[in-house]
Amino acid sequence: MTTSRSGRPAPAPQSAVAVPSRLPQAIGLAVLCLAAPHQGRAQAAGDDATRLDRIEVTGTRIKRAELEDQVPVQTLSREDIERTGLTSISDVVQQITASGSALNTRFNSSGNFGFPPDGSGVGAGSATVDLRHLGSKRVLVLVDGLRWVNEASASGVGAATDLNTIPLAIVERIDILEDGASSLYGSDAIAGVVNIITRKEFDGARVTVDYGEYEEGDGASRKVDFAWGGRSERARWFLGASWTDQDGIGAGSRELSRLPTPGTGLAFGSSGTPDGRFIFVDPNTGITQDITPNAGDGAGLPAYDGSDACARSDDYHCFATPDRFNFAPYNLLLTPSERKGLFGQFRFDISPSTTWYAKALYNRRESANRAAPEPIFLGPDAGTGNPQADNIFISGANPYNPFGFDLDSASNLILIGRRPVEGGPRLYEQEVDTWYVATGLEGAFDLGDRGWFWDLNLVRSENEAEQVNTGSYNIRHIANALGDPAVCATIAGCVPLDIFGGAGSITPEMLAYIQPVVRDRSDNTLSLASANASGDLFDLPAGPLSMAAGYEYRKYEGSYQPDALTVAGDYNGVPSLPTSGEYDVNEVFAEFSVPLLSDSPWAEALDLSIAGRYSDYSTFGGEFTPKYGLRWQLVDEFLIRATFAEGFRAPSIGELYGSASRFDATLSDPCSTGPNGEPPRGAAGNCAALGVPAGYQQPNPQISVTTGGNEALDPETSDSFSAGFVWSPSFLENSAVAERVDLEVTFYRHEVEGAIQAIDAQTQLDLCVDTLDPTYCDGITRASTGGINGFNNRLTNLGVIKTDGWDADLFWTLRETDAGRFAITWRNTWVGRYEAIGADGALQPRQVGVEVNDGAIPQWTSNLALDWRRGPWSASWTLRFIDELVEECGDATGFAICSDPEEGTNRLPSTTYHDAQLAYRLDVLDGLELAAGGINVFGKEPPACLSCSLNGYDPSTYDIPGGAYWYVRADLSF
Template sequence: MNPHRRLTLTHAIQCSLLLALPGLAAAQDAPAPTATTLDTVQVTGTRIKRAEIEGQVPVQTVTREDIERTGLTSIGDVVQALTASGSALNTKFNSSGNFGFPPDGSGVGAGSAQVDLRHLGAKRVLVLVDGIRWVNEASASGVGSATDLNTIPLAIVDRIEVLEDGASALYGSDAIAGVVNIITRRSFDGASISAQYGEYGEGDGATSKLDIAWGWNGERSNLFLGASYTDQEQVRSNTREQSRFPVPGTGVAFGSSGTPTGRFIFTDPNTGATLDVTPNTGDGDPNYDPTQTGCDRTDGFHCFSSADRFNFSQFNLLVTPSERAGLFGQFRFDISDSTNWYVKALYNRRESTNQAAPEPIFLGPAAGTGNPISDNIFISGANPFNPFGFDLDARLSTPPEERNLILIGRRPVEGGPRVFEQEVDTWYVGTGFEGLFDAGQRTWFWDVNFAHSENEAKQTNFGSYDIRNIALALGDPAACAAVAGCTPLNIFGGPGSITPEMLAFIQPIVRDRSENILTLATANLSGDLFDIWAGPLAFAAGVEHRRYEGSYQPDPLTVAGFYNGVPSLPTSGEYDVTELYTEFNVPLMANAERGSRLDLSVAGRYSDYSTFGGEFTGKLGLRWQVADELVLRTTFAEGFRAPSIGELFGSASRFDAQLVDPCTEPFLDPSLEGNCRVLGVPAGYAQPNPQISVTTGGNEQLDPERADSFSAGMVWSPSLLENTDISERVDFEVTFYRHEIEGAIQAIDAQTQLDLCVESLDPLFCDSISRAATGDINGFNNRLTNLGVIETSGWDVDLFWVFPESDLGQLSVDWRNTFVADYEAIGAAGQRQPQGVGIEVVDSSIPEWTSTFVTEWERNNWSAAWTIRHIDELREDCGAAVTFPICSDPATGTNVLEATTYHDLQVGYRFDWLRGLELTAGANNLFDEDPPICLSCSLNGYDASTYDIPGGRFFYVRADLRF
């Protein structure tokens, strides 16, 4: 964005806020005409408590009835089904293991459910509960910068309001892409029990849910108590054809070179021959013959090929198990006719599990793990299990000509799969006073609030290894014998060669923990200042103070550098912010006879951060009610997002990215051969492992992200279609949106950085990537920075049609559509990031068109709903799979993910027993539509953030009883 344009807008808003009162005071005696408003469209997004300004911004309200119609058991899953939602974590992501640590320091978020609006990322969406900020997640592997919606029990939700517009001027940091406001149940009289059970058509993934609610309304007080329990069982990847192999249609070609039998790449010091061999399966311990320097061998070894790779997918999960229990209470007391006091509290526990294949042990410079113990390993020739009879040496202290070990990849299946168990506890307490008072002829509303919330996560990892003890057990047997419990390790034989005694020495239990704490206090005031020519000048103002604290503490084994898995270091940090905001609604024109009205809204917020100083954001909006049936609206808002604790203070960590090295032979682009030689890659180099370790970390020099958001649209409720033979009511809504983010906080896409390095040899991209003498990448630094610009724009087009009631019942249609016109992310140096409209990349997608079409029918005690969910066609890069038939267009190297449509059906019947018993049966993905095959996705052959799982027909029954 042009800096002068931002400065001009900021000054304009500041001047508007300062001059609104005196500039209009002369007209305060003018009568205020009564304006008609559209009561068929529910909207929020303002701090001013007046109905006349509803419809200013696009807000989608998901009612409790809408939630129950989905058959889903998580708020995250419900919100992710909205057409404006982008890719975000959910329980279909088996996201531990090699996913490692994202550059923002947030950790993998295993077991959480997040929300992304407009494809701008979950950390750019602000989550509120009853208008108050909710604490960010603690992932147990980092300090999260997004909210885990699984910390909020579904039983306590009355409705969800989704503001699909920038709102930093009203709500502060993070509200760049929008706001999700979860409204809890409050006025509830009696009790209710809701029980649901469902499972997939394959007989797995059983999900049980029990919600209990009780409420009491007295003369001066009311109380609501809610309890929720959800148990979601796992679905294994090997139960579905599509997810049984790393990349569907390619067998084990893209499997791991860390195999149960072992892969050994070394140079024989006696013959000078460089070998890449693996033991024959079922031959017992191999007997190496140094005279056999080729691949035609009879010594129990054979040359390693793609057919020997390990299929790690068979151990993964399609749906991760998640058990959640929550308690919530809310009490309100009317101190007087004009003042009430409230207190609310919540406790929520989530226990979830992720599972990955048995952890591989990679040793040698080509391993590229970033761990100096494994990369510089020494394996003694005196090890009783070493079949080669000579030392395997990768130590930097050894003269280069004597270093003979390149890579060992051994996967100890004897130790079982890696299992990551999370325990996540969330506490929340909030209290405050609300009231009103009269000043002259006007009523003013006020409230003061205090809230404290904590999210604490513990993760226990079974099945990983201690690389220090591995090195000791592989080294000098005399040194091993001097350490209690150490026994020489056999990584040279096939499965079963690693004994329980060996495992006991090298396999620890790893425990990590992290937490996020949010403490805040707010005070707000809203009312009408005075009348001007077109009505009362409405006003709101407030102050808010927040304190953030976060920390991540990995296991001491990890801190010491002895963890064989993904390394990390502790992170901790804190900061606070004090904010002042004000908002005006200025009626510019009103004509009661024609039902027309024109309102200008002006809002501004000043934020003072302890980490970087002050920031002002503003917002302007126009709402023109042309007539009773038509509203036109537009907004322009400045936004910003402060760097999170993980982004600022996150220490060096690592994730294992699925990357294609452009220097591997045969070259996908032969013109790059010369550049690869300049980078030190020798002829004949072949990338041994598709997973390349990438180091990430925070940056205390980060600036806030700054954004501009624009929206324009209309809401039309044609009177011609009101109470007619074909409709009772029709609403048509169209919104255009555009977001532009400057200085977006993220790292350049790792594959893009690698490609640009090889293509350009530019030090900007290459200085952070190092290679061993063998050509293998052994260092990849991918740190956070303020990137250039992210721009996106598109349209929401929604239709709501209620048909007249007849003897056959009443039918209604709710059709929502989002069309993404443009999405572009540009790095700080002008490099284009791979994300774009109609593209699948990095386990996420931006479909050009997403749509949900809901038809509801009611007749007497019967009800039914049919939901159609549509996702447009996508394209992805085939990468190294271009030579396989599964790549739909090998000529261009792209694969098409065909458009996908899901159908959901629900039928219910209400019995007039007690206060009502309703039985419901439903099926999601009724026709068992499989997701399109994704060749670039990390796990399970599909995009878990966009589609239902393969074999995803899900049946459920539910009983709801009120008494």
């Protein structure tokens, strides 16, 4: 059953039974309340049926059923989830129209991604959720109304929740609050709340088996879920187990992802090639050489054909675009992932008014990422941030040095790029374990003739991750092996290294000395205790004054421990240091629902809601966040609602305590000549002032950027406003054209001040060249050659983020006929504005309709679903629309794939995906349902992305990889 954004389902029969006010019965009737049509205001206080009609809904802590449409909440029922054909919570939530760019299993996010400035690591294999394009760390994830632990990525201390830690099999429904809610739930709820409601009432057993694969015959996904539950006179229990196994897909298997940048050949390939690139000044002639061996590399590149005008008399020729390395086929479009989860829940009625509950979960994710063989970059233009690589010395006595003289970064060496394909690709394998234990008491009592509800909760949850990396190198050992061979002979295991002889020249003995196994670990732990109460205080002329109040204590602990090799500075890959920290918070909150009018000429009902929360953090002190709401029921069929909320987000452990680390950003130096000889974008005078010589060409598009946390960070603060209406026209109800129609329209606006982030690296580089302002240039250093060899990009409370837009949703249920029952759900989001402004007033590149940094904010996204039921048959057809985007072509401007070279921009056309499902239910045992369906049934390919860092796609906006995905499912109840 598809529910509306307000949480109100399509009409269903209902009945009311008056029984004593007890929590167990109230919880049981919650399901009936959710299935009942909206009926306006509750009955008078003291009526037993009224007290039973009180439930807790996402967006308010007061347990009153008529408050369920006070704020914009989108509910995805179990049926909605199964209709998608998806096998993870993250994939389901990322399809809603209000969702923004977030990590998922289509991000091959190890390797060059390195460490983001917030200290969270790359999150390899994880999946998060973003609402309103404000970032995953500004969305609060709850499970049954209580916080879930943040992810541990094995490369940092995350500030967002990995939804892959929660098995889809245990989910009853997902509530998505698209509004600021810090006053109700505390920090992180700036953009909204995702509340995952688990299965509690379940009688019998059910086994669900899924299998699917892409039309290319790859990317297979297998899933088996088991659910079992029951009840006795005083107890209820549920046990869920889940296994999901997803195969990976290599980038080389799809045409669009076979090159570093689509449609540009090898122009954006790597300087780190299997044969090697050597740039140095010949001390005998004083001439700068940029050369590579003539021989084929044995890794798929052809031998030198003599066409280069810079031919030499030896076995080398001048390096040119055809010599660049195509790293793209080594990447993954879809990362392999296996998830196993076990969840149990037990509820016991201690007395007619008190229930004890206990929950436990264990979930393991085993995932992997893959990148091309790791390059070894040496010399001052390497820009790795590792002194051992940037200041390398290669002895002329090295038996494999063909030049007969020393290559020294201090004198004549500029850059060496050598990619040892002999060592194989880089593999990153993650094991992530999640433990969750919760217990508590829930109860009800009468205060006079008024019913009150209370609960006490204790939660302990932990997310631990380990990542094993093979295919990387030890830069200290490389330096030893390239140095004086006499010194090398005194070091255990050291053998001279041949990086000059082309692919195949590095022997197993050489690899044994320079190639380690790297192990990184991280963990996040959350401890929580809370106490809450809700009920009516007294009667006002328009009805009872209701309230909720509570106390919550939370303690966060997190650490990241990189491999000892990395800590010592000997890792050839992305360097990092350990991170460790903790903090705690005490909070109190109160919420009031004040009825102002009831059954008056002005309104059927007018309610004011007021909420406030005070949070005391051990890291920065106290913060108070209020929220105000107005709910105006003009008539039974028309409701107007509005909210205003202040919010905040406390700095995370990674943001506060993250140590200096690095990520390799794909940047275009404005002072560099383009790959086809295009003149530099930057002013010649400014580039000269920065020490860049005329004719300089950036040797490698990946520039190492140093990041780190900041203990002086302040919390982010926000203002959120929403206003809209819900209209259920009575003239359409039970008419010839409809059984029921609901239209919901909501305007939203968010403003975040003091946003914790580092300035966009490309923006910082561009502004430095354009302005020469020390604000931007102080963190950027260049070698004598003009190349960037240092880039400092640290966290700060940076400026303001402003965004606003509209949601418009239509729910149309047609009258049942001999052809069956049809229902239409049409959800739309229009983003009117998104501005991220730096502390100095500079506009950041992320805007509406713009593709940047592997993510986008489409102006219009829309989901249109048609459901049909007739007897044992059911079917659905869903259209998902993504508006067109534009991106900067950058250095690809000179290529035909750049659609508007005069403007230097490329258009990504609008995209529509079609999903379908057909199901049939048989009378076998308690029911057997067979379903078959397809996602992207017409095989729509995603548009090519020139600015995306890997694979030529945006994996957070489009279905990756292209092509249809077909699946079958069997669901047996017994």
